[in-house]
Amino acid sequence: MFLALKRKWILIVLCTLLVVASVVVYFTAIRPTFMPKAVHTIVIDAGHGGKDGGALGHDITESELNLSYAKTLEKICQQYGFKVVQTREDMNGLYDPFAPNKKKSEMEKRRKIINKNNPDVVVSIHMNSFPSSEARGAQVYYAAGSESGESLADCVQKTLHNNIEHAKNTAKVGDFYVLNVSPCASILVECGFLSNPQEEVLLQEAEYRENFCYHLFCGILMFFNYS
């Protein structure tokens, strides 16, 4: 009787071990063959917000447009399986409302979000403005000395130049806080000029925005050698 009971327990323990071993083998040996490619994390940084509207158009602020471009880019990135983190989800500023220096507080918040999420790429979205209304066209910037930033900027600028009218053909070095503090490939995209009346109208069109963000995303894909 005692022996039979002992055998029964040994059998239960052996069966349990077999199940545990099977699960371990499935998740370590078999599962990776069904896994998609590594998920890339992208931080999308909509510039300005809150009291800081950025550049002003005739009937729209830069901060508003930045957010709508950031949301469109987010949607496209998610469709392709990217993990997306937005620095700004709405029209509120990122600064602490009680901070004596709101710009400093806002920039510090952006830096913290970037560092916390350990992204593969950071894309900061802005709209340009210039005293002359003639100036137009998308321009991509990267931080001086950042090889990965330059490579990402080249890919995105090239893709925009080939697909978006008036987009510049060469990426430039830019001294921007978000680029300087990002530990990964980072770019700042000035999508167009609100000071150019035709471009201001175009930048507000949904179809133009979708197309622009799609090609911006294609540039990011090119950077990851997916194309």
Ligand SMILES: [Zn+2]
């Ligand atoms: Zn801006």
